[in-house]
Amino acid sequence: MTPFDLPSAPAFRVVRDLEPVPADLRGAVVAIGNFDGVHRGHRAVIDAAAERARALGRPVAALTFEPHPRAVFAPHAPLFRLTPEPVKLAALARAGCDAAFVMTFDAAFAGVSADDFVDQVLVERLAISGAAVGFDFHFGSRRGGSPAFLVQAGARRGFAVDVVGPLHHEGRPVSSSAIRSLLASGRIAEANDLLGYPWFIIGTVIRGDQRGRTLGYPTANIRLDPACGLAHGIYAVRADVAGRRYDAVASFGRRPTFDNGAPLLEVFLFDFSGDLYGAELAVTFHARLREERKFDSVAALVTQMNADSADARLALAGCA
Structure with missing residues (x-):
């Protein structure tokens, strides 16, 4: 994967906040997360969503948040972003998503409860057919929503949830923080290996x-x-x-x-x-x-x- 390959995915669409959701994207299976880096672990979540989407005959979309929540919770500690928003969106397209739903993460959004996020965003706004998240994904006010919470909510509201466990690549755990640390040490080849493409x-x-x-x-x-x-x-x-x-x-x-x-x-x-x-x-x-x-x-x-x-x-x- 190279930078100018990324935008080539056909018909990739971005829907922000309260913009109208195209009819053909309602009912998508969504991979949910921050996805900074769109690394191998993130793509495992996207792949799980894509597999369910194929089985259901639905599109697959990423549901992500901008700016990174750290900008709200720790504004005085700027985060080394592996993929600023335009690059992240292009990488999500290249990873096989048909669309991205981008939610503005601010203090008001941070105060939305986990129940309201499920009801108002996933069910009412997007009418999702399924979701995939990483094992460590949390959402909602005070991180009240966990993968287990989402599985239970999905069972009540009529959508299945795939929870993807931690990914190790050649014996090393894959995470955005690990990749940031490697880049900060100048260990480019190792960072690229965890990303799955050259940073x-x-x-x-x-x-x-x-x-x-x-x-x-x-x-x-x-x-x-x-x-x-x-x-x-x-x-x-x-x-x-x-x-x-x-x-x-x-x-x-x-x-x-x-x-x-x-x-x-x-x-x-x-x-x-x-x-x-x-x-x-x-x-x-x-x-x-x-x-x-x-x-x-x-x-x-x-x-x-x-x-x-x-x-x-x-x-x-x-x-x-």
């Missing part, structure tokens, strides 16, 4: 100080969310722009040799020439080559950049 960002190229041009390495610069917890360092990446993909090397960090400023992603695309300012760039991360460090001279930095580029080409040659 990526999508951002708009901004104008920088153009220092890279003077060094022979003109870069496409992207300002990431300040909460991004990716380890600073040099990475072998691929960059997608305007339908084309380029191998590339990227630096994420504060540029300690020069200004030690705000973190910035700087991407040097191999075998590319042109102006990328204002372009949307998708960058997939495949390997961390080294940590960020300060050099004694510009010449020493350029020598290392040459080596980094060679290392990135070599690393990417072994990637699908």
Whole structure:
């Protein structure tokens, strides 16, 4: 799975809050969760919903929440989002969902009881035919709704619920927090393994100080969310722009040799020439080559950049 494959799922629809629900989506089987990362564990929940949907001849949809509930419950502790909303929705489409129902998570929504969530959202608004949730999913005011609660409510209200247990991949538990931790440690290959695809960002190229041009390495610069917890360092990446993909090397960090400023992603695309300012760039991360460090001279930095580029080409040659 790659960034520009994601939006290709046909006829994927997004229905927000109280927007009218299309008649053909009422009665869907819904996978319910935050789905940050849409990782292997999330896709197991989606697959369970899809299996029931096929048996019933119904569409399959994701029911998800934005912003992430942590933004409401812990606003002073910004969360490192693996997949900001547009990326998450695209990933849900690629995972096989026909639609996504997106509920705004705010203080009012957080106060809705578990019973009212079932009655007002699942039954009255969506008329679901079934649901799938992870074993640790909780919902409703004070987390009053558990998977067992939802199973019992479904039995009363006429829909079946599949509860998907914890997933381990090659002996390691799969979770969004585990993936965040791996990315924060620069362990890209391990994070990608739990995700089931290369982690990526999508951002708009901004104008920088153009220092890279003077060094022979003109870069496409992207300002990431300040909460991004990716380890600073040099990475072998691929960059997608305007339908084309380029191998590339990227630096994420504060540029300690020069200004030690705000973190910035700087991407040097191999075998590319042109102006990328204002372009949307998708960058997939495949390997961390080294940590960020300060050099004694510009010449020493350029020598290392040459080596980094060679290392990135070599690393990417072994990637699908």
